[in-house]
Amino acid sequence: MQGIIKFFEEYLGVMSKQRKAVALISGGLDSLLAAKTVIEQGIHVEGINFFTGFCVEGHTHAIRKKDKAKPKRNNALWSAEQLGIKLHIVDIIEEYKDVLINPKHGYGANMNPCLDCKIFMVHKAKEWIKENEFDFIITGEVMGQRPMSQRKDTMPVIANESGADDLLLRPLCAKNLPITLPEREGWIDREKLHDFSGRSRKPQMTLADEFGFEDFAQPAGGCCFLTDKSYSDKLVDLWSARGRKEYDLDDVMLLKVGRHIRPKDNFKVIVAREDGEARFMQGYKKDFINMNCASHRGPLALIDGAPTEKDLLIAAQLTARYGQGRDAEFVDVTIREKDGTERSVQVKPLAADEIPQAWFI
Numbered sequence: 001m002q003g004i005i006k007f008f009e010e011y012l013g014v015m016s017k018q019r020k021a022v023a024l025i026s027g028g029l030d031s032l033l034a035a036k037t038v039i040e041q042g043i044h045v046e047g048i049n050f051f052t053g054f055c056v057e058g059h060t061h062a063i064r065k066k067d068k069a070k071p072k073r074n075n076a077l078w079s080a081e082q083l084g085i086k087l088h089i090v091d092i093i094e095e096y097k098d099v100l101i102n103p104k105h106g107y108g109a110n111m112n113p114c115l116d117c118k119i120f121m122v123h124k125a126k127e128w129i130k131e132n133e134f135d136f137i138i139t140g141e142v143m144g145q146r147p148m149s150q151r152k153d154t155m156p157v158i159a160n161e162s163g164a165d166d167l168l169l170r171p172l173c174a175k176n177l178p179i180t181l182p183e184r185e186g187w188i189d190r191e192k193l194h195d196f197s198g199r200s201r202k203p204q205m206t207l208a209d210e211f212g213f214e215d216f217a218q219p220a221g222g223c224c225f226l227t228d229k230s231y232s233d234k235l236v237d238l239w240s241a242r243g244r245k246e247y248d249l250d251d252v253m254l255l256k257v258g259r260h261i262r263p264k265d266n267f268k269v270i271v272a273r274e275d276g277e278a279r280f281m282q283g284y285k286k287d288f289i290n291m292n293c294a295s296h297r298g299p300l301a302l303i304d305g306a307p308t309e310k311d312l313l314i315a316a317q318l319t320a321r322y323g324q325g326r327d328a329e330f331v332d333v334t335i336r337e338k339d340g341t342e343r344s345v346q347v348k349p350l351a352a353d354e355i356p357q358a359w360f361i
């Protein structure tokens with residue numbers, strides 16, 4: 001008799017166990033909706049946001065004048081707040097380098113290794129749920145929405161190669177995919193999941209409306225700068241100038257700001273395009289030779305690489321070109337070494353037609 005009682009106690013315990021899921025939160029609408037769909041089914045959800053350094057999140061929005069109207073916020077945290085869940089922000093900057101430098105599945109239209117990136121992030125989430133005794137993983141993927149990582153043939157690759165297999169639930173398109181463990185075990189009702197597919201955003205907008213979400217972030221090409229052509233071109237240029245594929249967080253940040261001009265292989269000039277960028281770049285003055293116009297108002301410029309004295313004069317002419325003395329006969333430019341020692345040179349600003357197009361990265 002006691003055995004039967006114990007059996008029922010254990011059985012009821014298993015039946016009533018609060019199931020827990022971790023949701024990959026990018027800060028965009030899809031991950032927000034996916035997490036909400038699962039929360040609505042009584043699952044305890046916590047969010048995880050992986051920081052690669054390339055995330056679009058609140059960086060240039062906080063700096064550029066043209067993005068002034070956009071809210072200066074971390075959208076992943078904002079999503080967590082909307083959902084009323086805890087958010088774990090995990091720094092993967094170092095580990096991510098191998099994903100970006102040697103992607104097994106290659107790059108997308110630009111330097112975005114989306115398939116390897118998703119595999120890596122889901123794999124990290126799998127490790128996380130194991131350590132934290134959670135039951136499954138949620139992502140906001142929609143079949144057919146993104147050309148590389150959200151295709152019918154690549155979505156199973158993410159589940160397999162990450163090692164997550166049927167622990168990976170994609171609530172927005174689950175009905176188009178094989179059944180997963182949480183559905184099979186009855187923790188989740190498959191009927192209440194969705195069958196979104198394709199590039200249309202209408203189903204997401206309708207669902208957002210049903211859930212009462214407003215003012216959510218809608219990243220255009222993807223969740224990071226690697227989908228951006230201009231950013232990718234600068235990264236490729238950096239690797240080619242250094243002769244090896246390597247980078248650190250400062251490189252990642254500086255590729256997001258300024259006009260990048262490479263007159264020669266051994267140096268490039270990063271010229272601030274507006275006051276916000278100039279203030280941001282001030283923080284790098286100890287790491288780079290830098291210059292600005294002394295006789296006229298003008299931008300701050302950082303010089304990357306190993307310029308010769310002659311190269312610094314070209315850099316000064318470029319710096320003068322982007323200041324208010326661009327039409328003056330001569331402009332005084334202050335050149336500052338990394339240790340702060342200063343000297344002044346007088347240069348003739350380069351005219352627009354004297355700057356070869358090939359210099360612009």
Ligand code: SF4
Pocket residue numbers: 112113114115117118149221222223224225226227
């Ligand atoms: S857009 Fe960037 S963060 Fe998103 S999957 Fe692609 S590489 Fe990864």
